């Protein structure tokens with residue numbers, strides 16, 4: 001099968017990850033890189049592909065079957081709209097856009113032009129998440145009643161040299177927690193209401209460094225998320241699974257997600273299923289079963305999926321509409337923290 005030609009717009013931290021996955025695959029080829037920075041021009045030279053300072057020249061050149069948009073968030077909408085106008089399938093990085101209204105505009109343009117948009121919530125492609133979703137959907141846990149998610153880690157001081165990261169919108173809720181919100185929706189269903197408290201007590205920036213979040217699910221369960229980017233702790237998905245080579249391995253297995261139902265409970269990422277095999281109740285012994293899972297790099301699996309979407313052989317796993325719902329719920333966390341009131345989303 002011919003390789004699918006993919007352009008990359010925005011060749012910063014995550015854009016370079018996408019370029020690496022494309023050139024090391026046997027199913028995709030790198031059609032070109034668009035990014036005004038000199039580093040991007042050098043990257044394109046190293047890969048032997050055309051470089052464009054202006055992304056429009058990549059999009060109207062007729063060389064891409066699909067394009068990955070990995071620019072700063074405020075450029076996601078105009079670039080994705082331009083790709084759609086050129087009939088090019090788009091993978092737009094998370095968050096899909098900066099506002100819900102923009103996300104809805106993107107979803108509408110995608111539907112009207114019949115050009116697919118896939119949002120880069122790459123964790124959904126992780127084989128661990130796929131297995132967990134299958135287990136939860138099979139009913140093996142019974143009724144999901146409670147889930148606890150830890151997302152605690154330490155951003156180095158230099159990370160905050162960029163001023164936007166010290167201001168509202170640049171904090172761990174919009175940058176990091178959005179991944180957890182998307183996973184909650186993907187694994188456990190829609191969110192009915194959001195309660196949250198934010199704190200900037202450690203760094204004292206305008207933006208939060210810590211948040212405690214409680215979600216009520218439409219299906220009835222309650223989810224608690226503990227988030228902080230200012231603590232020396234390994235309990236975060238990124239550190240536990242090392243989807244990116246940026247994170248070092250941990251000395252021992254780390255669990256970050258504890259999903260509890262009336263019949264059994266599941267930990268992630270270790271995929272341990274805890275249940276009673278005989279008599280039930282807290283005076284009885286529980287059994288721990290380690291579920292098997294294929295290994296696989298979610299960015300490569302996502303890329304494979306993007307190629308299938310571009311060939312119209314698959315529908316996007318996460319559409320612009322779906323990505324917008326994740327953004328809506330994430331913004332609701334900030335609203336709830338700011339106002340001190342709960343925010344109602346779906347049938348809440």
Ligand SMILES: NC(=O)c1ccc[n+]([C@@H]2O[C@H](COP(=O)([O-])OP(=O)(O)OC[C@H]3O[C@@H](n4cnc5c(N)ncnc54)[C@H](O)[C@@H]3O)[C@@H](O)[C@H]2O)c1
Pocket residue numbers: 009010011012013014015034035036037040053055070071072073075093094095120121122
């Ligand atoms: N899914 C993930 O795992 C993941 C991880 C990190 C970042 N992201 C998302 O990816 C996006 C980029 O994040 P990053 O950390 O790579 O940022 P970054 O700042 O490292 O890179 C952004 C790049 O965009 C380029 N750029 C700026 N204006 C441009 C324009 N007009 N046309 C083309 N390129 C332009 C910059 O020169 C830079 O190279 C953000 O939306 C972020 O939320 C996703």
